[in-house]
Amino acid sequence: VARGMARALGAAGMHARAIKHLQAWLEGHGDDAMAYLLLGDAQHQAGQPEKAVQTWRRLLEMNPSDVSSYQQVSDRCQAIGQTGPAIEVLMEGRRVLGDDALFSWELAALSLQTGQYERALEFFFSSIAQSPNRLSVVEHQLGPLCQRDGGALLEALLGSTADDPLVKVRLVSTCAQIGRAHV
Secondary structure, three states: OOHHHHHHHHOOHHHHHHHHHHHHHHHHHOHHHHHHHHEEEEEEHHOHHHHHHHHHHHHHHHHOHHHHHHHHHHHHHHOOOOHHHHHHHHHHHHHHHHHOOOOHHHHHHHHHHHHOOOHHHHHHHHHHOOOOHHHHHHHHHHHHHHHOOOHHHHHHHHOOOOOOOOHHHHHEEEHHHHHHHHH
């Protein structure tokens, strides 16, 4: 009922009331993860993106060993244009959960969006090592950037290191061919 009311208030554009409603609910039900997600959503809709991120991050404090919480918080941060915090949340998840391979795919995509090519490539290589069938998907993702970045991605690829040198060669070749074809 509390969540339904919050959704109804949000749909009606009554974000301040939704925030108050959810804050009151959470005073007595501090373990309601969905209520924290909804509260952050309402705060974002009310023009408070920093507060929204802080609220969503409370989920991680509630249950730091829940992999899905890191993904949910990162997804929400990304959805509101907070790419930096989205990356930070996933990196925190890797540290807390003790798994350096966790979230490699997501971190690669986010790093690519922010122009952090070296970092993105490191995560892509890790992701490909986990699941080799992702190589063609990575080629497809990098292709459009190679067309329009003035050679920056190709330079990053040339300077990168991969566990499997054939993966690097294939990506360099793809990027060089696509970039040259559109110059």
